Amino acid sequence: MNVTKFSDNGMAAIAVTEAADAREADRNRAKETADKLCLPFLTRKKRSLPTLFAVTGFAYLIVMHKNGTLSLHSRDERDDEKGFIYHPGLALPRIKAMMQGQDDKLMRVAGITPGDVVIDATAGLCSDAVVFSYAVGDLGRCLAFEASQPLALVVAHGLQTYQGVPDEVKNAMRRVELLHARFEDALQMMPDRSVDVVYLDPMFEQTIKRSSAMAMLKPFALPPTSESPDLFHPMRIARKKVVIKIRRHTPYVHQLKDVTIAAGSGSTTYAILG
Incomplete structure (x- = not known):
């Protein structure tokens, strides 16, 4: 790194x-x-x-x-x-719910199965990455990319040292492979069809602006490089799907070909390609 x-x-x-x-x-x-x-x-x-x-x-x-x-x-x-x-945030109740047999909407939409290789291209606090890591299990991998260097350093340390959670959550945290990089740069170095699922949350910066609970992250988050994510390399390396977290009526979604829209929670939806 x-x-x-x-x-x-x-x-x-x-x-x-x-x-x-x-x-x-x-x-x-x-x-x-x-x-x-x-x-x-x-x-x-x-x-x-x-x-x-x-x-x-x-x-x-x-x-x-x-x-x-x-x-x-x-x-x-x-x-x-x-x-x-660092705190695992919503990853903790989501994994606890999955341990009790409940469905996680993002894992279902992404079609995650044990042993999958998943990339969280816009990691942020790695809440989604930790849930992906739990879902793919010991035989799978979850790689996460975060463009903000200070945020990546502190979150990576937290993933490896945080205590006070069930072993299943702790093990999932420890397995996340978090790297400091812009996903646009990292993915272009990866071979074709080398992972199962690529996940992007270009809403992370918007969420920080809207959420008072996450306002402290504003000084550390980098602005997006463009209004819509570059999907060429995500589509090239994904064997199964590319999943994008969006809000309803996100303009660039209507420009995508062969896209399926799946409901999330609240105003959040997912655009699925592949």
């Missing part, structure tokens, strides 16, 4: 630091985390995050807390100490 990105003046845009009340052992663990992520480490010296942003020039800071969790902070955010901390 390419985890080093630089600003115009050559300074890395992201750095890792410690909690304000960190002790020596906490500081050492934060340094180890910075090394693993190939990012610079900043000694906090009890400085506030706004002060640290001001004196260092970094755009994003990842704070290593005493309990091992990471929080992601932007130079532009207002709540300087809260930040974003």
